Amino acid sequence: MNFYIDINIEKSLFVISGEIEALIKNKRFLISLKRLGFFIEKDSIYIPFQVETQIKILQEIQTLLVKFNRAVQFSDNIQRTLERYSVEEEHFEKFSENAKAIRNDEFRTNSLLVEQFDDFQKLLQKRLIRKLYKLQLLSSFHMAFAQNSCNFAVPGAGKTSIVYGAYTFLKSLSENDPRYVNKLLVIGPLSSFAPWENEFEECFGYKPHSFRMSGDNDITYRHKLEHLYSPNAAELTLIFHGGVDRFQNDIIDFLRRNKTMVVVDEAHRIKNPDGVWGRSVTEISKEAVSRIILTGTPVPNGYQDIFNLFKFIYPFKFKEILKFHYHNLEEMTLHCSTDSLRVEELKENISPYFIRIKKSDLKLPPIEEKVISVEMDTHQREIYDYIESKYIPYFKKDSSATIKDFVNRAKLIRLRQASTNPALLSKALKDSLEDNELLDELDPNVIFTIHSDEYINDSEFFNKITNYSIFEIPQKFRCVLSILLEKIFPENGKVIIWTIFVQNAKDLKCFLKKNNINAKLLIGEIPQEEREQTIAAFNNPLNNDFRVIIANPFSVAESISLHKGCHNAIYLERDYNCSSFVQSKDRIHRVGLEENQITRYFYLICKDSIDEVIDERLALKVKRMEEIINDEIPLFLRIDNNDETDIINGLLSNYARRS
Numbered sequence: 001m002n003f004y005i006d007i008n009i010e011k012s013l014f015v016i017s018g019e020i021e022a023l024i025k026n027k028r029f030l031i032s033l034k035r036l037g038f039f040i041e042k043d044s045i046y047i048p049f050q051v052e053t054q055i056k057i058l059q060e061i062q063t064l065l066v067k068f069n070r071a072v073q074f075s076d077n078i079q080r081t082l083e084r085y086s087v088e089e090e091h092f093e094k095f096s097e098n099a100k101a102i103r104n105d106e107f108r109t110n111s112l113l114v115e116q117f118d119d120f121q122k123l124l125q126k127r128l129i130r131k132l133y134k135l136q137l138l139s140s141f142h143m144a145f146a147q148n149s150c151n152f153a154v155p156g157a158g159k160t161s162i163v164y165g166a167y168t169f170l171k172s173l174s175e176n177d178p179r180y181v182n183k184l185l186v187i188g189p190l191s192s193f194a195p196w197e198n199e200f201e202e203c204f205g206y207k208p209h210s211f212r213m214s215g216d217n218d219i220t221y222r223h224k225l226e227h228l229y230s231p232n233a234a235e236l237t238l239i240f241h242g243g244v245d246r247f248q249n250d251i252i253d254f255l256r257r258n259k260t261m262v263v264v265d266e267a268h269r270i271k272n273p274d275g276v277w278g279r280s281v282t283e284i285s286k287e288a289v290s291r292i293i294l295t296g297t298p299v300p301n302g303y304q305d306i307f308n309l310f311k312f313i314y315p316f317k318f319k320e321i322l323k324f325h326y327h328n329l330e331e332m333t334l335h336c337s338t339d340s341l342r343v344e345e346l347k348e349n350i351s352p353y354f355i356r357i358k359k360s361d362l363k364l365p366p367i368e369e370k371v372i373s374v375e376m377d378t379h380q381r382e383i384y385d386y387i388e389s390k391y392i393p394y395f396k397k398d399s400s401a402t403i404k405d406f407v408n409r410a411k412l413i414r415l416r417q418a419s420t421n422p423a424l425l426s427k428a429l430k431d432s433l434e435d436n437e438l439l440d441e442l443d444p445n446v447i448f449t450i451h452s453d454e455y456i457n458d459s460e461f462f463n464k465i466t467n468y469s470i471f472e473i474p475q476k477f478r479c480v481l482s483i484l485l486e487k488i489f490p491e492n493g494k495v496i497i498w499t500i501f502v503q504n505a506k507d508l509k510c511f512l513k514k515n516n517i518n519a520k521l522l523i524g525e526i527p528q529e530e531r532e533q534t535i536a537a538f539n540n541p542l543n544n545d546f547r548v549i550i551a552n553p554f555s556v557a558e559s560i561s562l563h564k565g566c567h568n569a570i571y572l573e574r575d576y577n578c579s580s581f582v583q584s585k586d587r588i589h590r591v592g593l594e595e596n597q598i599t600r601y602f603y604l605i606c607k608d609s610i611d612e613v614i615d616e617r618l619a620l621k622v623k624r625m626e627e628i629i630n631d632e633i634p635l636f637l638r639i640d641n642n643d644e645t646d647i648i649n650g651l652l653s654n655y656a657r658r659s
Contacts, residue, residue, distance in 0.1 A: 006075040016045040099352035102142045129205045139355045140165030148313040150293040153357035156590030159294045160199040181261045181289050185237045188265030190215040192559035193238045194532040214240035228254040241269045245280035255287035262288040267295040271305040278308045286315040302333030367599045374606050384418040395648050419609040420573045423469035476604045477511045494547040495568040505550045519548035524555045539564040553584045563590045570602045578621035613650040
């Protein structure tokens with residue numbers, strides 16, 4: 001009797017077909033099969049599996065059928081899966097012996113590795129126009145040697161160039177070499193697409209043949225499928241993390257027919273193994289020739305975040321590498337200090353398979369930070385003091401209501417608006433923010449209620465806000481103009497102005513326009529194509545059509561480099577999210593700056609306001625982050641980015657001091 005075993009990837013099932021009726025009459029066989037969780041439908045036996053147990057279960061099915069004298073035939077899909085596993089198993093064993101030595105730059109006594117590294121350097125010197133600095137070169141060699149690896153370098157370290165170096169080497173191999181690749185599939189945020197294309201040109205000297213699977217409304221579903229099934233598909237394919245699920249099976253077919261390196265950029269976005277993004281991206285990974293993870297924040301919320309990253313790079317062996325289950329990692333986050341034995345064991349387990357370039361390794365040129373105290377005008381002071389006087393008693397109350405945290409956060413946002421531009425108070429919160437956790441957590445009706453019941457029922461006060469928006473110019477706007485005219489423009493410099501509030505960006509742009517200064521916006525409502533054009537023009541040193549960009553950190557938080565044309569940043573206001581703040585600073589302070597180029601940051605702080613409290617808290621958080629960021633696996637959860645409790649306590653102390 002012959003039996004045929006196939007695989008249903010979409011439903012994670014093995015399918016056994018053939019003379020099933022005779023087989024299931026054998027009670028001993030059914031008892032043996034029961035522990036695999038089988039079920040029978042339409043003359044076929046179905047056995048579920050998970051990616052990490054797929055090979056083990058397949059081997060058990062084969063052994064069981066042979067034990068009962070049944071001949072087994074595998075489908076082409078099963079054969080390919082077994083071949084991938086065999087290659088990974090063989091390569092894994094070879095790699096594990098030497099990868100750690102490469103990672104730690106301790107391979108110089110190994111003549112074979114030294115020879116391979118020399119060949120690697122020579123190849124890159126011939127084929128890469130952009131030269132990699134020492135740590136980039138080592139990271140790229142590690143990536144090429146490993147074929148499947150993580151790079152946890154900090155933002156601004158040049159991870160894209162590192163990937164192109166490894167890709168160059170793997171593409172140079174013989175087509176018969178199992179490591180050979182000639183296609184790149186990059187999964188990342190929309191904002192990363194242009195940098196990947198631009199960096200390709202800077203590395204190789206010509207524009208890439210690329211195809212964007214996401215973000216371009218002119219590309220139809222049919223065109224996307226045509227690309228994936230084309231015998232001459234583009235060398236570089238770009239797709240958004242959230243777009244993989246829709247094309248999962250088509251991408252798997254693409255990977256089976258092409259020798260592809262799959263890169264997940266800003267990979268912390270796939271950290272949830274139960275989420276759609278995480279499941280779909282890890283599902284396609286086993287069909288890739290090479291798998292690369294890129295993120296500067298591998299464990300933003302806990303050690304469990306690393307689970308899915310390693311499931312991606314080694315889908316068949318990640319549990320052997322980690323040696324910890326997901327729930328073990330969650331427990332470590334809650335109960336273990338960063339220097340505990342268990343955390344050290346985890347680092348040791350995964351150390352051969354990742355490289356991290358730390359901020360201190362980059363040896364970037366110096367920065368200057370200046371806090372500018374801004375005195376509110378009379379009307380702004382009245383508005384701010386009135387709101388603060390209404391909120392302080394509320395903050396002092398001890399309420400255990402579930403809504404409390406949400407309402408507190410909303411009130412803190414209102415105070416920040418009052419300290420920057422009181423005109424913002426006339427709008428509902430949902431119209432003021434672009435991408436804030438408050439909007440995700442609060443029901444729209446709650447937001448409306450907060451807006452309508454806070455203070456707007458005071459008609460006299462509402463008139464003050466309305467009159468302010470008509471007749472007054474926020475003092476911070478005037479301060480920005482002064483910095484531009486006195487500090488930046490005389491040096492022919494460019495500047496990025498950061499603001500949390502979307503309406504602030506628009507109002508400031510209008511104010512600057514009235515003063516004959518042209519500014520461009522980088523906020524969520526600006527189309528992707530226009531954003532990319534703005535960034536390209538801004539980065540061009542010869543382009544002075546505009547020298548000011550006004551940006552929202554939630555829209556320009558990742559994958560954007562502005563350091564080529566800009567060395568100044570002004571912060572109109574900041575929230576208390578340390579990670580977003582540090583990321584925004586990294587947009588203009590990155591690898592590639594001239595040795596003596598000074599990067600300047602100006603922080604506008606309204607005197608006797610919540611600005612002072614946020615400035616103090618951020619300073620403490622940044623100091624803590626600098627300690628954490630130099631860890632091999634930086635756990636940013638320890639910084640408590642979004643906890644408003646400390647801000648409220650600081651505000652109460654600040655208010656008491658002033659009163």
